[in-house]
Amino acid sequence: MSIRSSSMSDDNPRPQKRLRLEHESHPEIRPIPPETLLLSLPTLLAHPPTHTNHTRSLFVAQLALRKCLSIPGLDSSAECRSWTELAEVGLRIGLNEPGVESEVERAITKALVIANKHPSLRIYKTQLTHLSSKLALYQNNPRFAQNTLKKHLANTILPSDPPHVQYSAHLAYISCLSTIPNTDDDRHQHSSSSGRLSVLTAIREFHRVATDNGHAQVALLATVLELRELVQAGLWSKVGLQAEGH
Incomplete structure (x- = not known):
């Protein structure tokens, strides 16, 4: 019977217990500002x-x-x-x-x-402009809301801005333009037609930006928005042409 010498290495050594240090250092916990x-x-x-x-x-x-x-x-x-x-x-x-x-x-x-x-802090301007337009709509001042969003698109939004910033600005403007109700009243017919044209122009600009950015799904969303606008206006011949084009 052979006895393994203690000097020989063990094939399956038992893991050593972790030595507990009496003075372990802990990072200083600072209060949250x-x-x-x-x-x-x-x-x-x-x-x-x-x-x-x-x-x-x-x-x-x-x-x-x-x-x-x-x-x-x-x-x-x-x-x-x-x-x-x-x-x-x-x-x-x-x-x-x-x-x-x-x-x-x-x-x-x-x-x-x-x-x-x-x-x-320029990043806050887009959100603040959206909030301002919502407030203006609540105060029954849609023209101010629309002009604010239009100026923001023209003067603040840049091609170098993140796509979601560009798209949210365009969608806010489109949504705001769509708040003008269509009416069959002759006195408001010209205003209604002008408003519809503004919405379609804004949607097509949104489509152009999405296409330039190579975002086909966003461009498709713009197409759907345009179709919805045409349907609401009862322009069925243009609906067919738009649908065939896509």
Whole structure:
């Protein structure tokens, strides 16, 4: 009977236990800055409209953003984001709630001033323009909403902007133009025809941008929008031509 020497290596050595260090170093845990936490709450608390806590989450988000804006020395980025999100939350709560309409209007104005001062915050301009147009529509001023979106497309949106920024701006403008109701009244017939032409022109420009970007599915969406507009106008001959062309 042979006895294996302790000096010989074991084919299946037992794993050594991890030595516990008495003075293990831990990274210092720093508290979350108040503005970071407050700006995160609207997203953390978000619920779908069908959820029982949806309304409550909106009001808590509104309070969190107001609290964030009261923090002294808030940097421009956090302040612009806070005003923008406060306007968004206000629109979701409803402009018919007491004080919400004036707060949304003030928030949009404040955020736009900051975004215009700092080129690095230019990304907020598109969303703020959309919010401003929604407010104008609520205030029964569709022309102002349309002109604001049109100027934004012409003067702010660049070909170098991300595609989703370009497309959202085009779709917002198209949607806003479509708010002008069509009517058979002779007094408004010319205005209705002009409005329809504006919508079709905007849709075709949207189609051109999508085609230039090589996004066939987005271009197809533009075609569907144009077909819908033609159907609503009762221009069936043009519907057939448009459908055959695609």
